[in-house]
Amino acid sequence: MAEKDRPGDDVPGDDEVFADAVDGDVPDDDALVTSGAGGTAVAERTKDESPKAKRSGRGPLGRVGGFFREVTSELRKVIWPTRKELLTYTGVVIVFVVIMTALVAGLDYGFGKAILWALG
Numbered sequence: 001m002a003e004k005d006r007p008g009d010d011v012p013g014d015d016e017v018f019a020d021a022v023d024g025d026v027p028d029d030d031a032l033v034t035s036g037a038g039g040t041a042v043a044e045r046t047k048d049e050s051p052k053a054k055r056s057g058r059g060p061l062g063r064v065g066g067f068f069r070e071v072t073s074e075l076r077k078v079i080w081p082t083r084k085e086l087l088t089y090t091g092v093v094i095v096f097v098v099i100m101t102a103l104v105a106g107l108d109y110g111f112g113k114a115i116l117w118a119l120g
Contacts, residue, residue: 058066081089
């Protein structure tokens with residue numbers, strides 16, 4: 001179960017707002033905005049906003065720098081586990097790997113003995 005308002009949350013108390021929305025609160029029909037044609041709204045592109053115009057000023061080094069800026073930005077959004085959570089998750093993974101290794105080794109040993117007994 002997820003903890004509420006962990007360190008690193010951008011907005012404290014947002015868990016309660018989300019819980020209210022999940023409980024089945026449906027907005028009034030007047031609050032819904034619909035169009036006659038339906039579909040997704042798409043912003044119109046002007047001649048100045050073509051994709052090639054955005055990329056023309058960036059060379060290979062600018063793109064590499066942009067990549068690392070985006071990576072740093074995404075890593076700041078990550079909610080890192082606490083030390084206790086990290087140790088718990090690591091323990092679970094190690095136990096799972098040991099059990100699966102023992103299971104595969106046992107099946108390998110059993111099938112090997114069965115084949116040697118059958119073909120002898």
